[in-house]
Amino acid sequence: MSIGDGLVDSGGRFEDGSVPSADLYRFLRSGHVLRSLLREFLEEDFLQQVCRHRLTRSQFCFLKLITANSDLQVGELARCLGVSPAASSKNLDRLERLGLVCRETSGQDRRAILLKASADGVELVRDYESLKAARLEPVIDSLGREKTEQLCDLLEEVCVAMLARAENPRETCLRCAGYYRPDCAFERLQGKCALRPRRGDGLDETGVEA
Amino acid sequence: MSIGDGLVDSGGRFEDGSVPSADLYRFLRSGHVLRSLLREFLEEDFLQQVCRHRLTRSQFCFLKLITANSDLQVGELARCLGVSPAASSKNLDRLERLGLVCRETSGQDRRAILLKASADGVELVRDYESLKAARLEPVIDSLGREKTEQLCDLLEEVCVAMLARAENPRETCLRCAGYYRPDCAFERLQGKCALRPRRGDGLDETGVEA
DNA sequence: ATAAATTATTAACGGCGTGAAATATTAGCC
DNA sequence: GGCTAATATTTCACGCCGTTAATAATTTAT
Numbered sequence: 001m002s003i004g005d006g007l008v009d010s011g012g013r014f015e016d017g018s019v020p021s022a023d024l025y026r027f028l029r030s031g032h033v034l035r036s037l038l039r040e041f042l043e044e045d046f047l048q049q050v051c052r053h054r055l056t057r058s059q060f061c062f063l064k065l066i067t068a069n070s071d072l073q074v075g076e077l078a079r080c081l082g083v084s085p086a087a088s089s090k091n092l093d094r095l096e097r098l099g100l101v102c103r104e105t106s107g108q109d110r111r112a113i114l115l116k117a118s119a120d121g122v123e124l125v126r127d128y129e130s131l132k133a134a135r136l137e138p139v140i141d142s143l144g145r146e147k148t149e150q151l152c153d154l155l156e157e158v159c160v161a162m163l164a165r166a167e168n169p170r171e172t173c174l175r176c177a178g179y180y181r182p183d184c185a186f187e188r189l190q191g192k193c194a195l196r197p198r199r200g201d202g203l204d205e206t207g208v209e210a
Numbered sequence: 211m212s213i214g215d216g217l218v219d220s221g222g223r224f225e226d227g228s229v230p231s232a233d234l235y236r237f238l239r240s241g242h243v244l245r246s247l248l249r250e251f252l253e254e255d256f257l258q259q260v261c262r263h264r265l266t267r268s269q270f271c272f273l274k275l276i277t278a279n280s281d282l283q284v285g286e287l288a289r290c291l292g293v294s295p296a297a298s299s300k301n302l303d304r305l306e307r308l309g310l311v312c313r314e315t316s317g318q319d320r321r322a323i324l325l326k327a328s329a330d331g332v333e334l335v336r337d338y339e340s341l342k343a344a345r346l347e348p349v350i351d352s353l354g355r356e357k358t359e360q361l362c363d364l365l366e367e368v369c370v371a372m373l374a375r376a377e378n379p380r381e382t383c384l385r386c387a388g389y390y391r392p393d394c395a396f397e398r399l400q401g402k403c404a405l406r407p408r409r410g411d412g413l414d415e416t417g418v419e420a
Numbered sequence: 421a422t423a424a425a426t427t428a429t430t431a432a433c434g435g436c437g438t439g440a441a442a443t444a445t446t447a448g449c450c
Numbered sequence: 451g452g453c454t455a456a457t458a459t460t461t462c463a464c465g466c467c468g469t470t471a472a473t474a475a476t477t478t479a480t
Contacts, residue, residue, distance in 0.1 A: 020343045023358045024350045025389055028248075030365035032387030033396055035245040037372045038238075058467065074428060087468055089429055094466080111427040111476045133230045139371040140234045147364060148233045154353075154361040155240035161349045162247045177242030179235055186243055268436065284459060297437055299460055304435080321445045321458040 027158075038177075041132050050127040053098050060128070062091045063100055067117045067125045068178065073106070074113050080172050100124065156185065163189045237368075248387075251342050260337040263308050270338070272301045273310055277327045277335045278388060283316070284323050290382050310334065366395065373399045 020028065040046060042057040055063075065080060066072060072080070078088035092115065095101040100121035106112035117125070140148055163175075163186055173193055175186060180193065187193045230238065250256060252267040265273075275290060276282060282290070288298035302325065305311040310331035316322035327335070350358055373385075373396055383403055385396060390403065397403045 019340065021347060021350070023355060023362075024343060024347055026362045027350055027358055028346070029386050029389030029391065030362050030369060031244055031248050032389060033369045033373075033385045034241055034365055035248045036385035036387070037369060037376070038241055038245050040376070056466065075426085083467090084469060085428065086430080086470080090467075093429095109427080109477070113428065130229070133234060135375065136238070136372070137231060137234055139368060139375065140231065140237055142371050143364075143368055145233060147367070148237060150360070151364040151368065152233075152236045152240050154357060154364065155244055157357070158349060158353055158361065159240060159243045159247060161352050162346070163243075165345065165349065166247070166250070175243045175246035176239050177246070179239030179242060181239065266435065285457085293436090294438060295459065296439080296461080300436075303460095319446070319458080323459070 041135075046131075047128070050131055051124050055098075055124075058091060059095055059098075062088075063095055063117060063121055064125055064128075064178065066095075066101055066115050067122055070116055071114045074103075074115065077115065080174065082172070095121070160185055160189065251345075256341075257338070260341055261334050265308075265334075268301060269305055269308075272298075273305055273327060273331055274335055274388065276305075276311055276325050277332055280326055281324045284313075284325065287325065290384065292382070305331070370395055370399065 042060065044054060044056060047055045047057070047060055061081065062077065065077060074088050074092065075085050077092075078085045081088070092101060092103065096103065100118055102116050102118060103113045104116065106114050143151070173187060176184070176193075184193055252270065254264060254266060257265045257267070257270055271291065272287065275287060284298050284302065285295050287302075288295045291298070302311060302313065306313060310328055312326050312328060313323045314326065316324050353361070383396060386394070386403075394403055
């Protein structure tokens, strides 16, 4: 498992003297708790409930993107996920060894490898999403429709504001973790979506986080 | 940099047939975008702006916790961050090599090593938090106080609901990423807070994510 | 026909985690 | 006081995961 991130030193000062205000502090606090909780769905403990192999986060993300967009190439996959082709190739080695993915030489270009998820791989991803939904549906139900809508409105507003100020535009944006929507406000701000279907596969709702 | 997480396969079914509802889908979408954006504050690109060494996320988190709680032991640090003592020791090797942390044998027990951040280490952490605050204060300002309060209320409610259903209680909870508050609702649900000051140091607002 | 570019893989490296073993020290028990 | 068990940390060997650079095969451009 990996470890965490931001601490606040309330005494610290930068050249413009900024210290988190009470509002910002509270936002960071609850924002980070949510981040941590959502992240737990990619820890090996959770993944182990849908896969008999010990699947790592990285492997799972590769698998998810392959499942969502069939016939990606190794290099495309690498660009989508923001890693090098070498890293892509090695992760695919491991997924192949687990029988979750297979490589096929492209008919059109013998250099190119097309990637497909195996039946096991597809099932694993499906089971994962079902389990995740089963875990979280009661949470949303308990919050209620009106509050959920309000929360999502506010989250979107704050994310757009953050993204508008982000400094490193990405070539591809997978920030939604694959909870894709065609009219994505985030995509318009930065980075085309790696999840936008490329071949009219009909898979409109897929996802991976970069 | 590391890569992403959850995709949704809208056609998938688990034994109880759960598929994300539209509400859950939207929540996951915006929740993951926020998670991704907050996470970018721990990427090497951001860390590089406050540190001339190339500091990794892991190293930074170790440093942050050491800064927040002086005189932690190697084993305590490991438990707080949910890693093994061996991992703790090695990360400390690297931080020591960078001059950001030092080890001191405890006066009371010669087996125990007490950890301290150097002046450089403390300054780095301070600069980090100031830069982060400088980046995010305008976001919160643009949202406005009332909406920020509303957003935080809703975030806290949903996080409590998620935590109430979490299955793997942690020995220590650092989910707030160190944006600590003495009356923590999350701490009451699960895992004592690793950030609660242990020696009355007066550092009430500190943090790391586990 | 040739050179340049592209695609994927491999090698070497460092970061980061693990469990097991080793070493030094302290605590508990007789 | 002596001995055993427990504790604290470090080191080792390993695998995962990323990088850059080099390589080989193939396609594209000239």
